[in-house]
Amino acid sequence: MSATPDSSAHPAQPAPGDAEHTSSPAPADAPLRILQMLALAVEHTDDAVMITRPDGVIEYVNPGFERITGYPADQAIGRTPGFLRSGAPSPGFYGQLWQTIRLGRSFRAVFTNRRRNGDIYFEEKTISPIRGRDGDIRHFVATGKDVTERMAATRHLEHKAHYDSLTGLPNRSLLHDRLHQAIQRAQRKGRLVAVQFVDLDRFKIINDTLGHATGDRVLIEAARRLRDCLRATDTVARLGGDEFVLIQEDLEHPDMAEQVARKVLDTFSSHFPIGIHDLFVNVSIGVALYPGDGADPESLLMRADLAMYQAKEAGRNSFRFFEAALDAGSMRSLTLESAIGEALERREFSLVYQPLIDTRSQAPLAVEALLRWHSPRHGSIPPDHFIPLLEENGRIGDVARWALREALRQVRTLQEAGHPRLRLAFNLSGRQFRDPGLVQDIRAALDDTGFDPRLLDLELTEHTLTDNPEAAAAALRALRQLGVRLSLDDFGTGYSSIALLAHFPLHSLKIDRSFIQHMERDQQAAIIVRSSAGLARNLGLEVIAEGVENLAQLALLQELGCHLIQGQVLARPLAADELGRALAPA
Ligand SMILES: Nc1nc2c(ncn2[C@@H]2O[C@H](COP(=O)(O)OP(=O)(O)OP(=O)(O)O)[C@@H](O)[C@H]2O)c(=O)[nH]1
Incomplete structure (x- = not known):
């Protein structure tokens, strides 16, 4: 009506x-x-x-x-x-x-x-x-x-803005709000809040082998199991990828966080039946506590994340509480990571050269270029710290291209100053070696600097060659056509060293420093050095020994017929101008 x-x-x-x-x-x-x-x-x-x-x-x-x-x-x-x-x-x-x-x-x-x-x-x-x-x-x-x-419609949008569409869990932005509120409540009541950063172990393998859809189902099941480990008033959020965060409120003692971490590990110890698959998915957990480890959501999350990385490094499928000592080292690597982003543009990298001495003439026959980073804020950083950072942030290629040109230019200057046969040894990283533009880059750098390719020694590790032997053989052939020399670095550390010698067109091999350093006392190391040197000589390869620290080692290596020796006992790494002065009397 x-x-x-x-x-x-x-x-x-x-x-x-x-x-x-x-x-x-x-x-x-x-x-x-x-x-x-x-x-x-x-x-x-x-x-x-x-x-x-x-x-x-x-x-x-x-x-x-x-x-x-x-x-x-x-x-x-x-x-x-x-x-x-x-x-x-x-x-x-x-x-x-x-x-x-x-x-x-x-x-x-x-x-x-x-x-x-x-x-x-x-x-x-x-x-x-x-x-x-x-x-x-x-x-x-x-x-x-x-x-x-x-x-x-508004609610739908709000939901989308605050919840993860795959698992239905709160997302990063809602997690921040919830954590913020939890901290305020804990402050009033004088209680603890635990932030647990949970990351699935080796989840990538599931995606790569069984497909993304199976990966998604694992994430949904993981979300459900995590939810079941907590009280209804606590929060489980998905940060993205295979990362989850748990917020536990109203804790009187850190033990209560440990109980939950153990419960989570336990929940993940039973298999995930996904379709026809029976999968085992473990997690690594990092725990940070309010107020001891931080007073705001950002620092608590960052510290729980750092602790989680410790758990991963300790072998995964475990949990770690954040410890301040861990922070100092990890904070340093985080700030190093941001500092290295611009280091090339700020001209903070330099090269030093370690001479390789001819065992017969005692003269420096070659120099190996070594990369150094001096950060105005952090001082000199050792290469084994900063090279992995460059690899992670993808800048290794740019830095390596710069380093090769710089080394060719500086050594060319030394050649022109009276050492025309001085060779340059340059390490090619695995990533650089796989770069399809490698041969072209090197050719252009040689042309631009007027460097004689026969005096350039490119050093590759065994690992680089064995990763994909087919592609490596093709790349080595292309490099050889440039007229450069090829060396196998760290010889003896892999499993297939001898096979490599037979299959790849190499000029020299460098016996790994670990054998040289132990050969006086360790019978096995001495045998490896002796047989490597003999094998290389029989194959017509030049033999180089690196990491030579004392005169006894030097004498032994001379006796074994090593051609070139590299190490502190003979010459430390020098900057180009120092090297120029050191070589001057020649
Ligand atoms: N199926 C699926 N995969 C995702 C999603 N988001 C991210 N990933 C994948 O999750 C994986 C995350 O791997 P990482 O955490 O880096 O590495 P991991 O294999 O778990 O190894 P560790 O963490 O070192 O134990 C990557 O392969 C991403 O592509 C998603 O929504 N669905």
Whole structure:
């Protein structure tokens, strides 16, 4: 049924008799026409219109109201609007409503109401008082719009902004809010908060071997297991990838965090039945505690993350609590990581050269270029610390290209200064070796510096060659066509050293320093040095010994027929100008 503009059925409806609503009685029928027009507008609007008496009893509802609420006018009129309520409004909501409209002001809000069929809907409603000429409130008029769809869309967006779509867990941004609130509560109550950083072990293998979809199912199951390890009031969030964070609130003692960490490890010790697969997925956990390890979400998360890395390094499938000592070292590597990003542009790298001495003539026959980094903030950083950082941040290629050109240029200068046959030994990293532009880069660098390719010795490790022997053989052939020499570095440390000698077109091999250093006392090391040297000589390769520290080793290596010796005992690494001066008498 629909409401009609019948003033007897709807006493609150604006009708000609309500002269008090008009400011001045107008002659003839003009006001009547206006009133009829207003009545029609109210009848035809999509919005819900409801007019009540000052005590809230409904006197009129329009067809829009009937459509939105599902209540016909005769079931609404005579009642107060309470029948539309959906349940618990926020505390004080209706008190505020009445206070505002009784003071004669309009009240505007989104109401959560219930339709006649039981569905919840959201109504954006304005309630305004209507006063008589004497200034007294005669009616209230409420106009409302059904904004359920809009609210659902907004909620959907809000959900998307705060929850991970794969697992349904809170995402990074909601985690931050929750952690922030947990810290504030803990501060008031004097309790602890534990932040546990959980990372699946070797998850990449699952993706790589069984596919991303299987990986996703593992992540969903992992999320479920983590959720089951905590109380409902605690938070489990997914940071992204295979990283999750647990927030435990209201702790009295760190032991309670340890219990949960153990429970998580235990939960992951049973297999994951995913489709036809039975997978074992372990996790590594790092724990940081408020207030001891940090007072804000960022530092707690960072420290839990550092502790998690410790757990990974200790062999995975374990947990670690954050320790301050761990922070000092790890913070340093984090700040080093950011410092190294710009080091090339800031000209913080340099090269030093370690001479390789001919065992017969005792003259320096070659120099090996070694990269050094001096950071203005951190001082001199050893290569075994910064090379991995360069590899991780992908800058190794740029730095290596710079280093090769710089070394060719500097050694060319030495050659021109009276050492025309001085060779340059240069280490090629695995990544550089796999770079498809390698041969072209080297050719261009040789051309640009006018360096004789026969005097360039490129050193490769066994590992580089065995990673992909086919591709390595092709790359070595291309390099040989440039006319450069090729050396096998760290000889003896891999499993396939001898096979490599037979298969790759090499010129020299460098016996690894670990054998040289132990050969005086360790019979096995001595045998390896002796047989490597013999083997190389028989294959027509030049033999180089590196890491020679004392004269006894030197004598022994001479006796074994090593051609070149490299080590502190003969010459330490020198900068190009120092080297120039050291070589001057030649
Ligand atoms: N299936 C799936 N894989 C993802 C998703 N997000 C990230 N990954 C993959 O998760 C893997 C994360 O691997 P890492 O944590 O770096 O390494 P890991 O193999 O777990 O090894 P460790 O952490 O060192 O034990 C990568 O292979 C990502 O491609 C995702 O939403 N679904």
